[in-house]
Amino acid sequence: MFVIGERLNGMFKNVRKAIEESDKTVIQELARSQVEAGAYSLDLNVGPAKVDPVKAMLWLIDTVREVTDVPLTIDSPKWDVQKEVIPQSGDQPIINSSKADPEELDKYVGLAVENNASLVALTLDQQGVPADVERRVELGAQIGAMAMEGGLPMDRLFIDPIILPVNVAPKEPENVLGALQQLKLLSDPPPHLILGLSNVSQNCAQRPLINRTYLVMAMTAGLDAAIADPLDTDLMNAAITTELLQEKAIYCDSFLDAHRMRG
């Protein structure tokens, strides 16, 4: 399971404040703790800051680089930011994210190929977030085809079929599962399938419980990556246990510790 740590996001007050004040301590502590907790990559999002987003992102990258060398996920919907930042974000960065519109996707695939980067692509176009399984799969297939044409290997493509909060879009958790099941058959080897997991519980009670229950359901349907909170130990334990039950590891009594030793 590729867990991309979500905590370095300007939506969190402490992170936003740290970015505004160029306070490295908070950022570096969150970077370190997420990697220690098992994050494969760290998502960096400067949030709705008033400052220059490129400058803020580059500062964030440099600050995080001082404490860890895991691949960085550059989280910005702005092409200008991605184009500028990706070549400066270290080894094997992840672009987060492109929509499925052909003109936009084409540019992003090119950026990923040129920079040995991975790409998160959303099953979302000008018509918005699909409200069913079929449209998600259709857009996912379009993304897969364009990536292949553009020379981006499937193991560097992450398709995100977009999960919405369960309290406002109650049918979508089930629709996303249906889409995951079909998207994993898209190619052999398949692309990675990813979700911004915490979104499923936005503005809900019992968020951690909803997140980890849905993570297990989605992993069973084919999810192999998530932008999530690695500091949620119960969540990480649920992911490790799911992989054990999927025979991705050999059981031993200390299977949680054993998994964490794999680094």
Next chain:
Amino acid sequence: MKAEDTAQKWTAAINEVTIGATSAQGGTRARTVTIGGARSIPWLAYEGDVGRRPAIAVEIWDSGAESWPEQLRNAYGEVIGDPVAWARRATELGPDLLCLKLMGTHPDMGDRSADQAADTVKAVLSAMDLPLIVWGCGVYEKDNVVLPKCCEAAKGENCLFGAIEEKNYRTLVASCLADGHKLIADSPLDINIAKQLNILAHDVGFPLEDIVIFPQTSAVGYGSEYVYSILERGRLAGLGGDPLLQQPVVATVGLEAWRAKEAQAPAEALPGFGPAEERGPLWETITGTNSLQAGVDLLIMRHPKAISNVREALDRLCATAAPSVSSA
């Protein structure tokens, strides 16, 4: 038409474990033996490096080998009553190392004391210059008294000590750490326990890179297919990146082969099975070559004929493998 490349890519390697220390390394051995290192499933050289040539150890006992089957006793003669003389005789067979099994310390097989056992370890180390495996009698309470003394007596020689088990590991782990020896981790035909035992040893400070695992051995005809499947699961997980199953494997080939009635029964007891003097060594040979197919890195063997047979098989298999023996 170009044939499809079906080679599997492995992301990790089996650990290399070195046994023995030369004078330059603080010991008195003429050479060291390194096992492991495979980056492919056994002998599939086109998928990756097959690793070091598997090593052969000759098994000798401190005392009590008079109970061995006649064909084995005949192969060594009177020396089996004297571990020092036996050690010298065993080195003449050209093995990579020796394995001194302390069966004489077993409460029911002589109950030799820890001091006596330690003296034997010292005497055997003085009598020959190959790397040494020292293996306790298997009774926890006794091993926990005997093996620490033996570890101390062999300090500096970088021996391989056996064996820790899930229910009894702390004492020997501490001794091997203190005196600089490698460890055998014994798990009863259970890959889950093999993994668990490694994590237990790791948690009390023993490096995973210094462990050789012993997921048990089985003679031909006595469940060797099951053992194969256990070893295979472990090896696939190790090559796939599980650091708790990346340890090289030891097999007690001689012990298991000679338990079989087909190996030890006299001709009159098994008419039609062929001459007893050939049957036993053949049973041990095939048990040994089977182990090699399963990925075993270190074979502990008994009969001189079987040892030379398996060595011949290894010569053919290992034409391109890195040698296990490194001279001073």
